[in-house]
Amino acid sequence: MEEILNVKIEKLDHFGRGIVRDRGIIFVENTLPGDVVDIKITKDKKGIKEADVLRYQERSKFYRESICPYSLECGGCNIINLTYPEQLQYKRKKVEELIERMLKENIKVKDVITSDEEFNYRNKITLHLDNKHMGLYQKKSNDLVEIDRCALVSERINKIILRIKEYIKNNDVIIYDVTIKTTTLEEDMIIVHGRLDYEKFRKEFTDVKVIIINDQVVTKDQYIKERILDEEFYISNHSFFQVNRYTTKLLYQKVIDLIKDEKYEKCLDLYCGTGTISLLVSNYVQKVYGIEEEKDAITDAKRNKELNGRDNVEFIWGKTEDYIDKFSDIDLIIVDPPRAGLDKKTKDNLLRIGSSRIVYVSCDPATLMRDLNDLKRDYKICEISICDMFPNTYHIESIALLEKKR
Ligand SMILES: C[S@@+](CC[C@H](N)C(=O)[O-])C[C@H]1O[C@@H](n2cnc3c(N)ncnc32)[C@H](O)[C@@H]1O
Structure with a gap:
């Protein structure tokens, strides 16, 4: 037994x-x-x-009771049953444990930045299909949990989910996956892969600004627009954009607050996506260079530069590690890499360039600590704060400020 x-x-x-x-x-x-x-x-x-x-x-x-009927099965919101203040405590402790274990420093998390909205914050969801059942994959599997709504996404997305489910039910289509993106300016994008009548689908969703089927844009427009801290940003199909419609502006404001008291001549914004950070800090810096490997994102970044009327920003399409060795005389570097963090070549070049400050925005505190451990040879870690971009999940966004040792 x-x-x-x-x-x-x-x-x-x-x-x-x-x-x-x-x-x-x-x-x-x-x-x-x-x-x-x-x-x-x-x-x-x-x-x-x-x-x-x-x-x-x-x-x-x-x-506390979960407000989501799927949370046990789906597993995406794996701390949804924890009261929200305790979620924030958990995240703070987790980062402090990593600082102690990996950095061997006695640094406490400075700020825990959060918004009042712990639900309906996401501006993006990807759903998968099994025959005509649409839903989310269970954690670490391809087993589908069929859903009608998700507690984390905006109500605008939830309405579109129901409409797409209805369309699939009533039409002869085979759909593999659907991604829905929205913005606070109420512009929507639907990205579909599958076998379906493109024109019929488009006509059903004429109110949706952008529809992309099997990588083909079938609408007049190909990007949606978001506004953050008075700047506007176009977002295309494959471009990364921060997912939290409430805390993204707080994250970016924190980056600005960390740099705005000094005068910088040249800034590098590595892993710049659609150019959000580059454009926001360009108000405080004489010249910004943004580097990004995703073609859609860098095209958006160049458009966003025009849209916001900035001529002191230059965007470069390519991998950070392939371009960083061409730079020197930079006094501010901002990095916002994917979860894997920084590669060795990039870190070696950060040490070689020796800018007076580095701001590190990270979506994985473990790789952040690994990288800070390498950078602390020449840099003092002045502060580490966290921004709750992902309530109800264990994921943590952190922001660190580093200053060159004299
Ligand atoms: C976490 S996102 C940050 C984007 C941007 N800073 C923002 O706030 O929207 C990371 C970005 O790095 C890009 N990326 C991933 N690997 C890269 C590399 N080796 N070189 C340049 N960009 C890369 C991704 O396409 C993505 O846009």
Whole structure:
């Protein structure tokens, strides 16, 4: 007979799973610190175990009901049951643990930047289809959880989800996936892959500004527009854009606050996307160079430069690591890489250039700490703050300010 254990969850790990120590470490999904649960071990690899909850005997004092009917199955919002103040505490502690363990420094998180909106914040969702069932993949699998709505996306997106579901039900189509993007200016984009009548789909969604089917734009327009801190930005199909419609402006404001008290001549904005940070900091810097590898994004960045009337910004299409060695005499560098963080060549060049300040915007605190550990040879880490771009999930956006040691 399988062993059933009765345990009390001690804390959450860095992926939002409960941890308990009982003859080794056991990770238990869907639990919170203080939960008393009956569990069944499902995996055991050299004393590192995973378990499922069979019964909750007692719930944590930080527990709250989930507002999403799919959250247990879908797993995307893996800390949705944690009260929001406690989510922020968890994120702060997680970053401070990483600072201590990886940086071996006694730095506390300075600011925890958050907006009042912990739901309906996302401006983008990608849904997958299995026959005519549309939904999200369960964590680490291709098993579909059919949904009618998602608690994290804007209500505008939820309405489009229902309309697309209806269209699929009533038409002879085979759709593989659908991405919906919206902006606070109420401009929408639908990106579809599959076998369907392009014209019929377009006519059904005439109110949607941009429709892209199998990489072909079938509408007059090909980009949607967003406004952040009084600047406007075009966003195309493959361009990255920050997903939180409420906290993105707070994140960018933090970047501005970190640099605005000094006079800089030349700034590098590495991994610049659609040029958002480049254009926002161009008000405070004489010349900005933005580098980005995604063609759609750099095309948007160049358009955004025109749209906002800036002539002190230059955008370069290419990989950061292929261009960075051409730069020297830069006094400010801003980096905002993907989760993988900075590669060695880029870090070596940051040390070679030796700008007086580096602002590092990161969506993975573990790779941030790894990179700061390499940069701290020549840089003092002045502050690390976090911005809650991803409420109800374990993901964390951090911003670090580094100053060249004298
Ligand atoms: C986290 S996003 C940041 C974008 C932008 N700073 C913003 O706030 O919207 C990272 C960007 O890096 C780009 N990217 C990924 N690898 C790159 C590389 N090796 N060189 C240049 N850009 C890269 C991605 O296409 C994406 O646009």
